[in-house]
Amino acid sequence: MSHTITFYKYQGAGNDFVLIDNRNLAFDAKDEVLIERLCDRRFGIGGDGLMLLQGTKNFDFEMLYFNADGREGTMCGNGGRCLVAFARDLGIIKQQTAFLAVDGRHDAEIHDNEVNLGMIPVSSIQRDGEAFVLNTGSPHYVQFVQDLQQLDVYQAGHAIRNNERYAQAGINVNFIEQEGLGYFVRTFERGVEDETYACGTGAVASAMSVAIKEELFGNVEIPIRVLGGQLQVSFNREGNNFTEVYLKGPALRVFEGTIDIS
Ligand SMILES: N[C@H](CCC[C@H](N)C(=O)O)C(=O)O
Incomplete structure (x- = not known):
């Protein structure tokens, strides 16, 4: 059975990502083999990682981030900035957003192609x-x-x-x-x-x-x-x-x- 995925490629200062609008949950986030293949620069699209944009309660969207090895990762700052630009391009947000990532809430502001992304506080x-x-x-x-x-x-x-x-x-x-x-x-x-x-x-x-x-x-x-x-x-x-x-x-x-x- 042939199956086609629509994807978007974004980069933030050369950190590059495959982005998928997964608000319909059609993409299986557990498919590590597929994610690794999509990130492969020779056998796939190519990227340092892959992100899914999903819907969630109380926030504009949720960010799911996977490293190029296919495994779900911890927070990715440049990826977060790219996903904010993607959400703007999809019409989900305008200049400001609050979204959910693996390490909690992130606020961000976007002006043209510059994204200013709030990151978690650090005390240790x-x-x-x-x-x-x-x-x-x-x-x-x-x-x-x-x-x-x-x-x-x-x-x-x-x-x-x-x-x-x-x-x-x-x-x-x-x-x-x-x-x-x-x-x-x-x-x-x-x-x-x-x-x-x-x-x-x-x-x-x-x-x-x-x-x-x-x-x-x-x-x-x-x-x-x-x-x-x-x-x-x-x-x-x-x-x-x-x-x-x-x-x-x-x-x-x-x-x-x-x-x-x-
Ligand atoms: N490039 C990412 C970091 C991803 C971290 C990931 N590689 C890991 O810790 O497993 C960033 O812009 O913050």
Whole structure:
């Protein structure tokens, strides 16, 4: 039996996603094999992850996020920004929204192709040697380095993600270097098991690590350049409590199409 799915491809600073309007629940969210195939860049559409937009009570919509390996993931910041743009393009929302994701409620505002997405507050930051370890919706390891442009992020990130401490649950590994008034960040992503062009929760974790390292308090805004573009992270810091956390950056539709999954 032949079966066709309509999909949309979006990208946020080069973090790219397959998006499906699943308000009719026709797509089986448990089909890991299919999700992995759709995300495959050679045998499928290609993407760092896949998201389903579904209906839910009390919110404009619900975000279900899957890593490229087909498994349901924790929060994805750039994915959230792309899903907000998708909801706007579908006519579900206008400029403002409150939606539900795996880590709870997210508020967002959209202006043209820029989405400013509210992220969960953070109050616990651990150290692993010189590195910072924190959960901004997804778990992150943040290490300050020099000459980041030249670093072999795949090799260094893969080694940390698979070391004894992180192998089982996995972790996203970010490398960060100061650059002018902002910072440059490169990320090895769990679930993709490769470097991606951007990672939103990683940008947030990196900006919070900067605040700790540089002892920044109050309202802080940090520009974060990633391989695929420019992100802005803002928050309020009191002690080690980070609230009013926002991730801002571009979110754009790339193309749409249908794929035969029979
Ligand atoms: N790219 C995502 C992060 C996804 C996290 C995921 N790879 C995991 O932790 O399993 C972002 O923009 O926040």
